[in-house]
Amino acid sequence: MVELILLAIALAMDAFAVSIGLGAKAQKYSHQYVLRLAIYAALYFGIAQGVMPLIGYLLGAAMLGWLAAAAPWIGGTILIALGGKMLYEVFTADESDDDSDDLDVNDDAINTGSDTVIATSKHGHINHHTMFTLAVATSIDAMAAGFTLNLLALNAWLACLIIAVVTAIFGWIGVYLGRRSGTWLEDKAEALGGIVLIAIGLKVMFFS
Secondary structure, three states: OHHHHHHHHHHHHHHHHHHHHHHHHOOOOOHHHHHHHHHHHHHHHHHHHHHHHHHHHHHHHHHOOOOOOOHHHHHHHHHHHHHHHHHHHHHHHHHHHHHHOOOOOOOOEEEOOOOOEEEOOOOOOOOHHHHHHHHHHHHHHHHHHHHHHHHOOOOHHHHHHHHHHHHHHHHHHHHHHHHHHOOOOHHHHHHHHHHHHHHHHHHHHHHO
16 A cells, blocks of 8 residues: 555656646736636546556556566566656756746746646636646656556556545645745656656566
8 A cells, every 4th residue: 555655646746746836827816716726736637647547557457468477577667767757857857947937827828847838828827728738748657657557466446546636635735835835846746756656666677
């Protein structure tokens, strides 16, 4: 169960970082708007992050018979690659800092800090289309990670539910945290997620 919680937290870090960015860009807006944004973040990110690994799990289960001997190495490699990708994005984020610093919630686009720029409405408000796009963009990695649920002694359906709930909680918190503290926590959240994914990947490869 501890391993599942760590995996859920790691997978939630992309959504958490984006939520922090959204909250930071909404600092000029009312409490009602921020509350609605937090609800959107919790629902969209939570649902997407729960569904995507389930798709990966089902696809992986169909192929597991062919890949039984190599499955731990494939699963571990996927997790390590995803973790490495998150760390790479953190270390290369400084290159775009100067550009993103000039953007705010009233601009025609929002830079979320994760190399994802999403258009907003003419008033700068986040809409359902924007949240759906962000939810899909931040959950693609979770689909690949879902393959590794076949290698862990877990109920995959329960695992995806826990991943969804954890992501929803982090999405909600991220919006309010971003509103209060700005975007300086974004990179730290992604770095933590990357390190945890790499650690779980090594565990799957060498201790499963």
